[in-house]
Amino acid sequence: MNVSINLLGSYSTNMRYFATAVFFLFFSLTQVSAEPLLKPGDRVTFLGGTFVERMQIHGHFEAEIRSRLEGDIRFRNLGWAGDTVRGESRAVFGTVENGMERLLRDMALTNPTVIIICYGGNEAHNGVAGIKQFKNNLETLTNNLDRFSTRYIFVGPRPYENLGPPLPAPNAYNTKLRHYSNAIEEHAAEKDSPFINLAALKPHATNDLMTNRDRQGLWILTNAEGLTSNGVHLTSTGYRQLASSFADALKLPLKKIRLTTDGTSTGVSGVTVDRVNQTFTIRATSNQMPLPGLTQSGKSARQSAILAIPDLPSKRYLLTSAGINLGIYSRDDLAQGVKIHLPVDARQITELHDAIITKNMMFFHRHRPQNETYLFLFRKHEQGNNAAEVPKFDAIVDDYDRRVYELSRPQPFTISIKPAK
């Protein structure tokens, strides 16, 4: 029999030591109570320029959102560098109108329930003079997209950072940008859709970030990157730091850690008690993903919990998990409640992250394959036979989606509590 333990509630048990055991979990962000903008079962398509396109190779937005949802959700990325609401970058050999056709064709491929639209940053260079045109074009875009889904989330573009010379000063651009952001907000209101203003989102800053991989693919600490590499485009750190705030703006609360106990000889789920040695093991699950802000010590501010255990027999206890020392605490402190850092399965997190990136890449090969000229366009009579390979990516992407979901599900971990000398 499995028993779910409400973290903050009380429960009945005949296990004396844990009769009043309570875990308090504190999160670094305040919980959002409003209705979430995304829900399990959603098929979410991101649409936009480089900001969206590069989400593919960083993967943080998807990982963050998944970590906060109970259940599966699917993401497709239709970012295309330099794009505008007219689908200009997607025109390939054709006219701008062909760009919109391509956008809609690719959108059909993603079959979305929710479309997240992140445009306006490229158009903003045109200044106030271009606003009216932009609004009209945005309206055309959503009129075209309504056939797929009317659940939109509109995202207002980020201002440029001032990184100093020789990069240009962004002040003039940022002034123009406000008008475009306002225009998008107005349109969102007309469509009765939520609006997230990136300009207003405070990146969730942590120091000491691991942003690169060693030869085995594990995170290593490198010099801290800024939020953007050139004032315009987010670095991996930038995406990571913005991901948390973006998920907050989606009104997705951090997932609560759920302890699942299983039957033991004592009759109490999840707790094994060695009466002779006075040791205890707690099995729990967590998928709070500190990505990639995993610190060198493996700790994460997001992974802290308060553990309170009353009436323990010995004076001092050593808490460990997966070989990591979580600290030595006195019986009294444990009775009061101590803050511990929950262990993190770095391997799972790395694999999840990689699976998301690979899934994105496979979808990229699907909707934007190389050699289009020979596969689908005016030289298809030459290598069009090879076009049959492209839809094969569909099954691969689906498989990766399943793998991503498996990797994003809560994984068990254990804390052992032993008397310390």
Next chain:
Amino acid sequence: MSKINPALTTLFAVIYFSLIDTAVGQRNLKDIPNPDPDLEKATFIIPDGFEVNLYASDPQLAKPIHMNFDSHGQLWVASSEVYPQIKPGLPATDKIIVLKDTTGDGQADQRSVFIDNLLIPTGVVPGDGGVYVANSTDLVHYSDSNGDGVADRTRTILSGFGTEDTHHLLHTLRWGPDGALYMNQSIYIHSHVETPAGVKRLLGGGIWRFRPESMELEVYCRGFVNPWGHHFDYWGNSFATDGAFVEGINYVFPGAVFRAAPNEPRFLAGLNPGSPKHCGLEILSGRHLPKDWRGTMVTNDFRGNRVCRFEVTENGAGFSSNQVTEVIKSSHVAFRPIDVKMGPDGAIYVADWYNPIIQHGEVDFRDDRRDHVHGRIWRITAKNRPLLENPNFEQLSVVELVKLLEVPENWVRLHAKLELKTRKTSEVVAAVRHWIHDQDKTSTRYTHNLLEGMWALQNVMHFDPDMIESLLSSSDPRVRAAAMRLSSVRRDRLPDHKSYYLHGVKDENPRVRLEAVRALSENADLQSIAALTTVLEQPLDRFLDFATWRALRDTKATWLPKVQSGEFTFGRNSSHLLFALKSIDSSNVGQTLSTILTENKAAQASSFDIAIAIGQYGDASAVQTALLWLIDKGTLIDPELSKFATLEIITNSSSRKLVPADASEIAQSYVEMKWDLQLLRATAAWQLKTHYAYVYTSAAKPSDLRVEAIFALGVIKGEASLALLSELVTDDDSTLRSAGLNALSKISLKKSVEAQLADLSRDDTVATATLPTLLSSQKGRDILLASLASAQLPADNAKLAVSITRSTGSELPAIINAFRKAGNVSAAGWVLTADLKDALVEEVSKIGDPHLGQDIYRRESLQCMLCHGIGGSGGKVGPDLISIGASAPTDYLIESLLAPNNKIKENFHAVQILDVNGRITSGIIIQSDDSEIHLRTAKDEIVSILKADIELQKESRSLMPDGTVDELTRTELIHLVSFLSRLGKVGEFEISKERYGRTWEVLQFSPSAHRLLNRTGIDSASKEAEEFQWEKHYATVQGTVPTKELPAIAPHTADNLFSFLRSNIVVTQPGKITIKIKNADGILMWINGKPTPLNSGIATINLSNGTHRVVIGVQQSIRKTEDIRINAVPDFESPVQFQWN
């Protein structure tokens, strides 16, 4: 976008391995060479005094695409085994490999893989503490933070490069002397790149200029098909090569536009038209190489398996280029040199992609014969000359680095400047200043050292107006030109920049003027635009002409509205104004032109130019003004010119459907002045009923204008026209019949089809001139097909009709069959099957004779030469075949002949256009501008169609019709394939570097030509005469014209048969040329109409700039079977620059 974790992709490969298509490419492999590098090397032919060795080979590397040395002397190689296309289920595993020769023996003994998860990386260049890699859609910077030789830090620098074709991806990364990273892309690529200054878009080919520090990204030049080579000479001039655009070395300057740029009406030509395709470019320098090699340019003819070298010299605002002896020639079909760089030891390094199959359009992605595992780097050194030491740049002080700017090795100066970027700017500025101060002003290197100093400061983003101004007034024009360019790039930091350009546009040196013109166009205010046209007052060569034309086109948005409103008239200088108007596609400047025309107090010759321009650019009211001006004022100045201008205006304005308000009155004036032709044209163009009677009369009676009048009947239509034409289409005079048939087809297709079939029953059928008209509309095709059901035609005419139908470029099998049936002609033809292909491949290698094949290729009935050139000599409808044998496998050649539509070369895709008149035109788009599309048809004619008139445009297929080689026997087909398969391979069928006259015109026999020669003597063949009809004739691959192919004319007696050939020599730098003719017995030569004696077959002549006509007379009785080959060479040490044209 490619960042895949290696550990995961291994797993991935296991899971999806079962998905890989195993059914591909089961054909037997043929002619796959042994990959042993020693065997490959044994085929290399290299110049005396040089040797070649293997620097690196598989398994150290596979499939190298691009390479560059770093300052430590390590060679960075981008390689791809995934090319041409990633397979679903397999990971992207392409690599950046680092090679180093640590022992100095010329062989790489150290090898490491820096990155191994790339997707077809097409460019690699070390810099900024790591390496820049062109990877799929991105430019990425990779670096190694812990010194283990493996990249662990990845920064995406730019995103949004297109991937529509994997051999067109972002490539050819190159640091310029100015500290910018230059990057190329090819024709099918559409890039959209976000920068802090907005989105930069480049659709089609071109070269980008990028400063990573400031994220400044600009399009440096546009166009090209595959610009796979780019390098800077000693003075910072850019040169590019192209892997499909066959003009050898190209001189590149900012704003230049080359062939294949979308929506452009005009392109800058390269320096070696008729060259094979090239890949890579390195301008040689350094003390290891002999003096005469330094400054020459090396590029690879990857199809012809050779490494080529060119001597490039200054010529006006641009350059001239001549090919010289190859660096490597090989007969090894898998030797594919594709990149060339100078190494730290002063040797030449060549990347050999090693593959019997190139390209991926024509040959299946999954063709088994594609090599994915081999690759070599070859190293060429000069024997007995010392190798160079590589400076240890990192260890040198700023002062020592600056001192390196004096050395002759291009790469050392470049690495010194790149290293200076990492040092403290203030120290660099101080060191450069001191160094310049201490220069010996009398040294020959002085001016260049100043330029290097300026570039070094530009590298560290420091700009010193005083220094730039002193360089702008340098005595050396090469320095002035470079300084002009820099002052344009950095105008934001130079307060007085405009005054530099205004001064520069008057410079005595044409290249300085060219740079100033470009700078002014980027300044783009009206004063700058007016100033740049003052360059027209000095001589223009083709480079300066192009730059000026381009500058005016690029600034159109500024000046055109002001010209339209009359506020700006280029200072009322009509030649400047007309030059500007000709630079743009369409405009509404009629009012301004009318005002200038009518208000000019003293009418002058240029007034006629303005009148003609009104016909091109004016509205109906302006056209009326111009026509009236020609009647009233023009005739007083020059009546003939007035008549000519009138015809031009009527033609040009009526194609824009403009009719002057007072058309009748104007036509009445023509009646009074007896301007008969003008009256005919005006009557038809403006549909003037009042003058129809005149058209009928002219069409009915013999007169000079009769054909013109018959044409007009078709335009004005009506019962009377129909009646007249119905008689004319049965006339015994074929000229009248032909004109009548074409005119009738505009009134009644049904009647015209009937008449056409009647004509096709005659021996002297005019179908060649008239049948295409009927076939050019769907309705015409339908009626023809219906009428053919009951028709009977002479067999020969039916065959002719089939051939005409095929040459339309449309697929019309039903009509072809109907013609065959009507003529009772069997439809035997070649049908391509896999078995036939295999059998033919076998037979070509066993019994194929390329000499007999060449004779078949040259047969008039096959029309090969009409469509294809070989080294520029021949038609332009199909791809040039110069190195087809070296690049294409035999089975591909067979397939291309028997089923031409299966594989079509890039840039040779036809389109079909249906216009508002129901006319269907098939052709290849050669230019497209705002208002018109220009197509090259299967007949090598250029047809222009107004975009507004296009009803439907669709992609079509090859212009080469199926059944082209149906007339050949199996043996003939084998010989023909054998000939094609030898083209470009070392031996008799490679195009020699000798400058033989290859494109000729041959005098045709006609009674009138015969009479004229008889009357005036053979000398008159060297002059222009209406009696002479000259037809294009092309030399063989060996440069000869077979005497037996020449039509003979017997001016005096039947025994004294003569033939005449003519061509032109275009001189761009005057000097002495020697003409050499082997076995010159019976050969006479005239140059510019003057008899030029040949002494033992040799004549030396002094030629000025311009076009010179060369006419050759051949006395058949003396020559008999001897072929003719005319060679032109610069006389000893003459600076002459020329080419046959």
